[in-house]
Amino acid sequence: MKIYHCGHCHYPVYFENVSCSNCGNWLGYASETDDMIALRPGETEWNHPAGNGSLIKYCDNHRHQACNWVIPSDDPTGLCDACDLNRTVPNLSDPEKLREWQELEMAKHRLVYALNRLGLPVKDKITHPDRGLAFDFLASEDADEPVMTGHDDGLITLNVDEADSVNREATRIQLHEKYRTLIGHFRHEVGHYYWDLLVLANPTLLEEFRRLFGDDRADYGEALNQHYQNGAPRGWESNYISEYATMHPWEDWAETWAHYLHLMDMLETAHSFGMTVNPPTTPDLMMRAEADFDPYRERDMEKILKVCVPLTFAINSLNRGMGRPDLYPFVINDSVRAKLAFVNRVIDSARQSTY
Structure with missing residues (x-):
């Protein structure tokens, strides 16, 4: 930011x-x-x-x-424009639900800011029912069945319990996740929306997607059951950004999309503060970087990554010094670099189109 x-x-x-x-x-x-x-x-x-x-x-x-x-x-x-995307909000007369909704809105407004900076189409589902975006913020106690965070044809549902840090951390530990945040949920789920809007509708991009991520026509329900029964395959770290990304090509895309937005936000902040990473004790030039450009205006993904990788190492080192877990506990392998570059090209093509 x-x-x-x-x-x-x-x-x-x-x-x-x-x-x-x-x-x-x-x-x-x-x-x-x-x-x-x-x-x-x-x-x-x-x-x-x-x-x-x-x-x-x-x-x-x-x-x-x-x-x-x-x-x-x-x-x-x-x-x-950000609040106009809401379809359902929790009971705001409940002080706890109001507080949780305020947390959700803070993350969602940051998401919309990033989408605007990237030049992506952001249209509400009421006026654009076929191609629009909407959010349902639902509380478990107000629903007839469990509220599952997810995306369906432009409608993103988030369980407001995710705004409770204790609940969210307990879920993260239960699922053995390295990272679980509100902004992460928003970035991941909106990735599904833009896959439908930008990739599925473009035969050329869809063909390239299948080469990089796999066949999206694979049975999703079966893949989901297999993932939660058996976990990620051995050696997943060589080809994916997270264990969840191994579940299905759609989830690999959404995870990669979310990390693209993570990196863009991180680098924009570093650029705004004029940050430079230049450790004098290492001969590795890959650990030296200067955030001297606005990532939202940069179309070369390799240039973005050359700054982000040293930056994440520096930030993780600061966190460890304070006894905190890594802020960015992920490794960007060669396969993920190629997938991030594809996300970058998809977004670039969207800038040049009218939706």
Whole structure:
């Protein structure tokens, strides 16, 4: 994520900030210009800073402390582009469910930011029922059957229990996973959506996908049962980014897609801070890197990886020094590099298309 600055005093602020700790102005994120706008406290509408005579207001979910994005005052939905993707939210009169939903929204807004930066189509399912995207945030106690996180024809379902860090960590340990986060869920599940939208519909890309990831026509239910009965095959580390990626070509794609977004976010942050990795004690030039470019504007995946690999090693070393597990506990092998390059090409082709 890039560094944002208060639109009034230019003090650095986070993407989720609703006020500036330096000057006290309220803050609103304008997605169309990718700016953090300063807003006079106590008002409900403000003049657009572009000076075009239009008015802006907060997204309606700001009143739930779940969104800091601003929209045109005459927007009929009352919702920003990120919140407009919601189909179902939990019972917000329950303080615990409200808190969990706020956590989910924070991760989802970061996801939408990245999709916008990549130039990918982001359309809601109400106005685009055949090709749109929607989210159901469901609580187990409110459902007639277990709530499973997953994707189905543009509808992404997330169990709000995943927003509880204790519950999520217990699940991670139970499933022997190295990594389990809200942003990881969003990035993985939206990968399934874009596979349907960008790969399945393109015969040339689909053929290349099958060469790299395998035949997507393999029975998914059978693959799922086999994975949970037998686990990942021996030697999986040589060809996949995670054990779950070995289950089926669809999951290999979604895991690779998620890691592509992980790396892009990490590198954009490093670029914003002007980070350089240059350990003087190693002769290996592969451990030296300078984050001197915006990854969202870079189309060479090898250039991105040459910076990301040393960066992840440095960040993991910092975590270990604080007694924390590796921030990025994965190895990017040659097969994964080729798959990441394919994801990069798919996204590049989407930038040049109209959906």
